[in-house]
Amino acid sequence: MQRIEEANQQAIERMVTGDPVLVDVIPAAEAISELKERMILHAGPPVEWDRMCGPMRGAVMGIAVFEGWADDLADAESKAAAGEFDFHPNHHFDAVGPMTGMTTVSQPLMVVENKTFGNRAYCAINEGLGKVMRFGGNDGEVLERLGWLRDDFGPALGRALRHVNGVPLKSLVARGLTMGDEMHQRNVACSGLTLRALSPPFVATSDDNEALAKALAFLGGNDQFFLNIAMAMGKSIMDPVRDIEGASVVTAMCRNGTDFGIRVSGTGDTWFTAPVEMPEGLYFPGFTERDANPDMGDSTIVETIGLGGFAMGAAPAVAGFVGAGAASEAGNYTRTMSEITLAENPEWTIPSMDYLGVPTGIDIRLVVETGLAPTINTGIAHREPGVGQVGAGVVRAPMACFEQALLAFADRMGVS
Amino acid sequence: MQRIEEANQQAIERMVTGDPVLVDVIPAAEAISELKERMILHAGPPVEWDRMCGPMRGAVMGIAVFEGWADDLADAESKAAAGEFDFHPNHHFDAVGPMTGMTTVSQPLMVVENKTFGNRAYCAINEGLGKVMRFGGNDGEVLERLGWLRDDFGPALGRALRHVNGVPLKSLVARGLTMGDEMHQRNVACSGLTLRALSPPFVATSDDNEALAKALAFLGGNDQFFLNIAMAMGKSIMDPVRDIEGASVVTAMCRNGTDFGIRVSGTGDTWFTAPVEMPEGLYFPGFTERDANPDMGDSTIVETIGLGGFAMGAAPAVAGFVGAGAASEAGNYTRTMSEITLAENPEWTIPSMDYLGVPTGIDIRLVVETGLAPTINTGIAHREPGVGQVGAGVVRAPMACFEQALLAFADRMGVS
Numbered sequence: 001m002q003r004i005e006e007a008n009q010q011a012i013e014r015m016v017t018g019d020p021v022l023v024d025v026i027p028a029a030e031a032i033s034e035l036k037e038r039m040i041l042h043a044g045p046p047v048e049w050d051r052m053c054g055p056m057r058g059a060v061m062g063i064a065v066f067e068g069w070a071d072d073l074a075d076a077e078s079k080a081a082a083g084e085f086d087f088h089p090n091h092h093f094d095a096v097g098p099m100t101g102m103t104t105v106s107q108p109l110m111v112v113e114n115k116t117f118g119n120r121a122y123c124a125i126n127e128g129l130g131k132v133m134r135f136g137g138n139d140g141e142v143l144e145r146l147g148w149l150r151d152d153f154g155p156a157l158g159r160a161l162r163h164v165n166g167v168p169l170k171s172l173v174a175r176g177l178t179m180g181d182e183m184h185q186r187n188v189a190c191s192g193l194t195l196r197a198l199s200p201p202f203v204a205t206s207d208d209n210e211a212l213a214k215a216l217a218f219l220g221g222n223d224q225f226f227l228n229i230a231m232a233m234g235k236s237i238m239d240p241v242r243d244i245e246g247a248s249v250v251t252a253m254c255r256n257g258t259d260f261g262i263r264v265s266g267t268g269d270t271w272f273t274a275p276v277e278m279p280e281g282l283y284f285p286g287f288t289e290r291d292a293n294p295d296m297g298d299s300t301i302v303e304t305i306g307l308g309g310f311a312m313g314a315a316p317a318v319a320g321f322v323g324a325g326a327a328s329e330a331g332n333y334t335r336t337m338s339e340i341t342l343a344e345n346p347e348w349t350i351p352s353m354d355y356l357g358v359p360t361g362i363d364i365r366l367v368v369e370t371g372l373a374p375t376i377n378t379g380i381a382h383r384e385p386g387v388g389q390v391g392a393g394v395v396r397a398p399m400a401c402f403e404q405a406l407l408a409f410a411d412r413m414g415v416s
Numbered sequence: 417m418q419r420i421e422e423a424n425q426q427a428i429e430r431m432v433t434g435d436p437v438l439v440d441v442i443p444a445a446e447a448i449s450e451l452k453e454r455m456i457l458h459a460g461p462p463v464e465w466d467r468m469c470g471p472m473r474g475a476v477m478g479i480a481v482f483e484g485w486a487d488d489l490a491d492a493e494s495k496a497a498a499g500e501f502d503f504h505p506n507h508h509f510d511a512v513g514p515m516t517g518m519t520t521v522s523q524p525l526m527v528v529e530n531k532t533f534g535n536r537a538y539c540a541i542n543e544g545l546g547k548v549m550r551f552g553g554n555d556g557e558v559l560e561r562l563g564w565l566r567d568d569f570g571p572a573l574g575r576a577l578r579h580v581n582g583v584p585l586k587s588l589v590a591r592g593l594t595m596g597d598e599m600h601q602r603n604v605a606c607s608g609l610t611l612r613a614l615s616p617p618f619v620a621t622s623d624d625n626e627a628l629a630k631a632l633a634f635l636g637g638n639d640q641f642f643l644n645i646a647m648a649m650g651k652s653i654m655d656p657v658r659d660i661e662g663a664s665v666v667t668a669m670c671r672n673g674t675d676f677g678i679r680v681s682g683t684g685d686t687w688f689t690a691p692v693e694m695p696e697g698l699y700f701p702g703f704t705e706r707d708a709n710p711d712m713g714d715s716t717i718v719e720t721i722g723l724g725g726f727a728m729g730a731a732p733a734v735a736g737f738v739g740a741g742a743a744s745e746a747g748n749y750t751r752t753m754s755e756i757t758l759a760e761n762p763e764w765t766i767p768s769m770d771y772l773g774v775p776t777g778i779d780i781r782l783v784v785e786t787g788l789a790p791t792i793n794t795g796i797a798h799r800e801p802g803v804g805q806v807g808a809g810v811v812r813a814p815m816a817c818f819e820q821a822l823l824a825f826a827d828r829m830g831v832s
Contacts, residue, residue, distance in 0.1 A: 220613070351596070351743045352732040
């Protein structure tokens, strides 16, 4: 239909003309004025305490202690069960969060501004690997690190960013794609490019060299530092694509560890949900798939903009890490995702595929027609609260989300 | 012949067990005790003033002014022509230098120590892109930057390196190969990984934040910073492979802009030379092949250890930069170089080629038998003194070097 093609053309235009710039780090309460005490934003579509998975419960308990809303983890659990916390998706407040995706008042949020459309999107700072809150970790070490991010690293990162008027992300990601990153499970190049851009302003805005050395070592020592930046970038790119009447392009994919949810431009802010699937992947020593929690996090916003599993061809080294088969065949994932997308990104290209642009603009019609669900590269959390990451893998978005969305879309277009 | 196979086995063993670590930066006069006033080490096999190409003459004139041996460029040229400077190859003094490869008493040299064999190799610090001495630049801007490297950046880099007891290079290069570098014409990943390793100790050993910010910006702003480190690494790996009786493995390839020279393990320190060839490549705007100087520099030590043109498969993005055909076909260069080498490096592997090790140990017998000369990725200098870089391309080592070497080798083995 002509009006769908035109609407989708507009959606793609908005996606590829977005100009995301990492501009600042500010407290969540400042970034999101609606955020109040005892309010907890989480990853994925809406979910209440009784349906939350183990690691998300673990993170809720931890963040409640961190914010001073509970005396200890047991107290936090009682209060959560008693309904004392107010849960909402990050996506309802211009934000995204990896894995459990906890966002609360005092946390420092990175700010990505889409200069073309003027909107802003937010994401917390990546905590590093191992036992961390995004994977459900909640002990003293985890909370101490969150305190350092809030009191020291976050403000320092904000000063450095303001000193250089922000770091443009479009060209940085373009470069990262030539350096083996797909920006979901592999961010080593983009994290390094971020350090490169920020180490001089970090120095210029610091008068405490001990803190400075610690900050640069943290940034330089975390290969996944850029993931959270990529996520806020993805949110900032996709939000202007919401609510284009007649557009069948997916504007968000996310999961809360229980449900997978998608939103589609032409159906506004309705969530189409289905039970999350279990990633197929590789486990760290000592863990197996019996330990794994199902798919979780807002990080699929990265696939929504054509990166992550969609850009696997750029990152042959990630194929082994996520158990996605031979490294030399990584391009096949990208080619397959080209079958369910409407365009190639002209600026984000993959050298080894002769500069093929990453598959851009997931069309729910193509997903349902071809039966090819989006491929997502993901971390895997332990299913129990408090443990952390146990592996990484590949997972498909549940087809049921796209089928429901297509029915609702057809209904709205008057063709059902 | 059994004794050749055994000797080559030993050569390969020494190559792959080398453990190069970037440990320090010290003045050239300290690194190389034989280095005296008015002595100039240059790239490539031996060459005197009357046979030097334009850019090498330009660099000689510039460095003579820099060292205070001449009042100005004209004075330096007269003195060079009058035989007042003493020219020797870097390779005769444990050193290497890119392009013109000037090494003189006061310059700061990076020190790579091969921990397995205890030997050290030296290379000057990369000056950045544009008008620089290695490409024959010699004006005030060029000399001022050399002064800053000598007085400020070099000592600071040395302090940072000593503070962390050096940066191990074998694992860093392994990582760079998964990030699109081939370490000759593409070093953006390894340069970033170097910054990552060194920014905390740079901070820890500095008390002048303005100088610190300038140093980090210089390191972070130079995508080719790592090239000179890779070169010293290559020299440190290959020097222990020299002088193995019966080994037909190439231990050095280099060029002075006039002659290409190689050395072979089983024939000691004899140079086998032939006229350099002209790179085929792409030129910066405003320049054509008429402006180009023929092939130059010690940087082919990088190919000698299996990187650069030999590792093209790791760096599809470099194929376009050096005019080497389709990015998707970059692996063909690596496969071809596998035909003239004896082994795969087990630790330096290429993900997109399903972790094929880089082609290691060039055998002069295989080069002559197959007629396949080593492929080199190279920068291209302007043929006139004082201009600088005009492009980048691919060039072959002249077959005549290998034919001469094979004759001498056969003679020495008593089979001629």
